[in-house]
Amino acid sequence: MTLPSELENPVPAKLAVEHVSKSFQTKRGNLQALDDVSLTVGEGEFVCLVGPSGCGKSTLLNLVTGLDEPDKGGLSSDGLKITRTGRERGMMFQEHALFPWLDVLGNVLFGLKLKPHLTPAERLQVAKFYLELVGLKDFIHANIHELSGGMKQRVALARALAPNPRLLCMDEPFAALDAMTREHLYADLQDIWSRRRKTILFVTHNVREAVCLGDRVVLFSPNPGRIREEFRIDLPRPRDINSVELAGYATRITRALKSHTGTTPSAE
Amino acid sequence: MKRVVTSVLFFAGLVAVWQALAAAGLWSPVLLPPPGDVAHYLLKAVKDGSLLEASLVTLGRLLVGYLLGCLLGLPLGLACSRVQALSDTIGVLALGLQTLPSVCWVPLALLWYGQSETAMLFVVVMGTLWSVLIAVDNGAQSLPPIYVRAARTMGSHGLHTLIHVVLPASLPFIVSGMKQGWAFAWRSLMAAEIYVTILTGYGLGHLLHFGRELNDMTQVIGVMLIIVVIGLLADKLLFAPWERFLHRRWGTGR
Numbered sequence: 001m002t003l004p005s006e007l008e009n010p011v012p013a014k015l016a017v018e019h020v021s022k023s024f025q026t027k028r029g030n031l032q033a034l035d036d037v038s039l040t041v042g043e044g045e046f047v048c049l050v051g052p053s054g055c056g057k058s059t060l061l062n063l064v065t066g067l068d069e070p071d072k073g074g075l076s077s078d079g080l081k082i083t084r085t086g087r088e089r090g091m092m093f094q095e096h097a098l099f100p101w102l103d104v105l106g107n108v109l110f111g112l113k114l115k116p117h118l119t120p121a122e123r124l125q126v127a128k129f130y131l132e133l134v135g136l137k138d139f140i141h142a143n144i145h146e147l148s149g150g151m152k153q154r155v156a157l158a159r160a161l162a163p164n165p166r167l168l169c170m171d172e173p174f175a176a177l178d179a180m181t182r183e184h185l186y187a188d189l190q191d192i193w194s195r196r197r198k199t200i201l202f203v204t205h206n207v208r209e210a211v212c213l214g215d216r217v218v219l220f221s222p223n224p225g226r227i228r229e230e231f232r233i234d235l236p237r238p239r240d241i242n243s244v245e246l247a248g249y250a251t252r253i254t255r256a257l258k259s260h261t262g263t264t265p266s267a268e
Numbered sequence: 269m270k271r272v273v274t275s276v277l278f279f280a281g282l283v284a285v286w287q288a289l290a291a292a293g294l295w296s297p298v299l300l301p302p303p304g305d306v307a308h309y310l311l312k313a314v315k316d317g318s319l320l321e322a323s324l325v326t327l328g329r330l331l332v333g334y335l336l337g338c339l340l341g342l343p344l345g346l347a348c349s350r351v352q353a354l355s356d357t358i359g360v361l362a363l364g365l366q367t368l369p370s371v372c373w374v375p376l377a378l379l380w381y382g383q384s385e386t387a388m389l390f391v392v393v394m395g396t397l398w399s400v401l402i403a404v405d406n407g408a409q410s411l412p413p414i415y416v417r418a419a420r421t422m423g424s425h426g427l428h429t430l431i432h433v434v435l436p437a438s439l440p441f442i443v444s445g446m447k448q449g450w451a452f453a454w455r456s457l458m459a460a461e462i463y464v465t466i467l468t469g470y471g472l473g474h475l476l477h478f479g480r481e482l483n484d485m486t487q488v489i490g491v492m493l494i495i496v497v498i499g500l501l502a503d504k505l506l507f508a509p510w511e512r513f514l515h516r517r518w519g520t521g522r
Contacts, residue, residue, distance in 0.1 A: 065421050087423035097418040100518050101436040110432075111422030145519025163422055 006118065006126055006164065012044035012199040013077045013088065013166040015064065020073035022059055032224030033059040036073070039218065039227060046193060046200045048214035050207055050253070052261055056225025057203040061169040064201060065091045077167060087111055090165035094172040096152040098144045104131065104155050105140045111163035130158040133192055150181035157192070167199040175205065183241055186212050190238045207257065211249045212241040219253065221260045228260040301486045306493070309486035318475070323494065326457065326471035333389045334453050337396025338446060344397075345404025345445075346430060359405055362398045370395035370456035374463055383466050391460045395452035403445015407438030440518065443510045450506070454499060472498075 017039040023032045033056040041047050049057040062068040063075055066085040075082040077089065090111075098107050108127040112118060118126070131137050134154040144152065153173055160168060174182045190213065193200065204210050210217045217231045231253055235245055283303050289295075290302035297305075313319035348359045373394045374387075381387035411434060419433045435442075461473020470478075472491055479487030515521035 067417055067420060085420040085423070085425075087421075089421065091418065091421035093414060093418065095414055097414045099415060099418075099433070099437070101439055103517075110419070110424075114423040114428070143517050143519060145517075159422070169421075 006122060007129060009197050010164060010166050012197055014043050014079075015039075015041040015167060015199060015201070016076045016079075017060070017064070018074050018076075020060070020063060020070045020075060022056070022063065022068070022070050022072075024059075034063075034070075035224035035226050037225065037227055038073075041199055041201065044197045044199055046202065046213060046215045048202045048204060048210035048217045049220060050204060050210045050217055050257065051220030051225075052205070052222055052257075054225075055220035055222035055261075057220055058171050059225065061091065061171050061201060061203055064167070065089050065169050067091075087114065087163040088165050089167045089169065090160040090163065092153075092156050092160045092168065092170045092173045094175050096144075096149075096156045098152060098155055098159070100144050102144075103140070104136065104142050104144070104147070107144070107155055108159045108162050111159065115163065127158075127162060130162045131155075133161070133196070134158045135188065148181075149177050150185060153177065153185065154188075157189075161192075161196060161198075165198065167201070170200060170202045172203055172205065174209065182209070186241055187238060189213065194237070207254050208241055208246065208250045211235075211246050211253065212239050217249075217253055219257055219260060229256055231256075298483065298485060301489065305486045306490045309484075309490045310493070313475075313487075313490065319491075319494065322470055322472050322475045322491075323498065325469040326461065326473065327498070329385070329388045329471065330392060330453060330457055333392025333457070334396050334450060336389070337393045337449060337453065338400050340393070341397045341400030341445075341449070342404055342442070345401040346408055346434065348401065348405040349408030349434070350430070355405065358401075362401045362405075365394070366398035366402055370452050371459040373456065374460045377460070378464060383464055385466065385468050387464070388457065388460055388466060391456050392453045395454075395456040396449040399452055400442075400445050400449040403441050403448065404438060407441025407445070408434050410441070411437050439510075440514050440520075443507065443514060447503075447507050450502060454502070458495065 017037060020034055020037045021032070022034040023030050025031075031054070033054075035056075037056070037060065039047075039060075049060065051057055059068065063070050064077075064082065066082050066089065069083075082089070099110065102110065105124075105127055108130055109123055112123040112126055115123075128137065128140070131140060134157050136151060136154055136158065139147065139151065139155075144155070147155065156173070174185055177185070186209070202210070202213055207217075211233055214233055217233060218227055219229045219231075220226065221228045231249065233249060235243075235249070239246060286303050290297065290300050294300075310319065344354075344358060344362075348355045348362075370391065373391045377387040377390040377394075381390060415433050415437050416429055419429050424432065457471070458473045458476075461471040462477045465474065465477075472495055476488060476491045476495075479485070479491060511521075
């Protein structure tokens with residue numbers, strides 16, 4: 001049995017962020033996480049958001065997924081206002097956020113069980129498809145604590161992809177991993193993205209990572225969080241994070257970042 | 269296997285010490301009967317059916333009251349963890365009542381319900397309810413918020429999140445709360461049975477009480493042994509499988 005409809009790639013989402021502001025009450029007063037931020041992301045575009053901590057990148061992802069609401073401005077996906085969370089906008093977190101009471105398969109099935117039109121057999125098939133896509137088909141019944149950090153993030157990716165979202169937010173998903181594991185994941189993520197075309201918003205501190213993955217790199221500065229500059233990355237894919245051209249881009253962007261914020265992000 | 273041998277050797281040693289002390293004749297055999305006499309009582313009580321009947325009466329009361337307490341405590345605890353107003357009212361009440369040793373409910377239960385099964389049930393429910401409620405409340409409140417956020421991005425909302433995320437994520441707390449509730453219920457029921465004669469059925473507590481009235485130490489010690497064994501079995505049968513599951517999934521324990 002094949003599942004053409006469920007495994008088919010839906011048209012990726014077109015995202016529009018218009019004049020969005022968001023502030024938080026903290027112990028040290030009011031923090032303006034986002035101040036009049038506008039951004040459009042095209043269908044199937046891979047956009048990396050780069051900037052130092054506290055510049056509102058993660059806040060923006062929370063608004064896009066619907067986990068939070070903006071104070072001012074609006075967000076829309078394909079022209080529809082984003083008012084709450086929904087499985088058409090998936091999210092991957094820096095902490096893997098996998099559920100420890102479920103095994104690997106159970107985690108990937110979680111979102112699929114919320115799709116009532118699928119039969120249990122179809123859900124299983126879809127889950128296995130994604131676990132194979134991330135290279136973990138031999139770990140279907142492993143417990144979460146038995147996996148390495150990189151494997152956990154692969155499961156998290158499979159889990160986020162399984163409900164077949166049209167837009168995927170990734171909040172520093174590789175930041176806690178070691179360099180070797182990360183390089184593997186850059187290659188795999190590019191491969192997966194080429195096969196499961198999604199619109200991706202990817203937050204990172206790491207400029208090289210952004211250049212390696214993104215079609216576009218958007219620079220943020222903090223206090224208040226604003227977009228300062230955008231860079232289009234015209235490099236052929238798949239990209240190697242160690243390539244010279246890539247390093248050239250990264251150097252330019254790092255320099256720009258320093259001039260905007262006076263701080264140095266990680267440029268490894 | 270090695271662990272079984274260690275355990276068996278230990279308990280055989282205990283019985284041997286007991287036998288030696290009884291044989292030494294330091295105390296009157298009325299106060300310290302040898303293990304053989306206790307075994308003899310137990311055998312007799314098993315044969316005439318009094319032990320089985322008392323155990324069934326006690327376990328029946330315990331199970332019904334305990335299940336009722338859990339059925340009330342689980343949803344109330346979840347509700348308290350989500351709704352601030354409930355946490356400030358029911359939650360505080362539960363915290364207060366939980367500090368009350370559950371034996372203290374016995375006089376009140378007797379005045380309200382007389383020497384009846386309802387009074388027994390009431391005491392057991394009071395012993396269970398509050399500690400289960402508080403454990404679930406604590407567990408659900410100390411969840412990392414990221415689980416709920418992740419679930420929401422996969423399309424989970426409201427009741428689905430509560431049942432499929434909050435509840436299983438609090439499982440470690442819930443199991444320990446249910447274990448504590450079981451211990452409280454068991455203690456309070458024994459106390460109630462020893463104090464109060466209920467005409468609708470004699471439980472283990474009553475057997476213990478009659479043993480004292482008859483000055484029959486073999487019966488007192490025999491029934492105490494049975495109470496200990498039931499407590500151990502409950503732990504192994506009711507809670508050990510859950511704890512094994514938790515250790516396996518969460519990667520805790522040995």
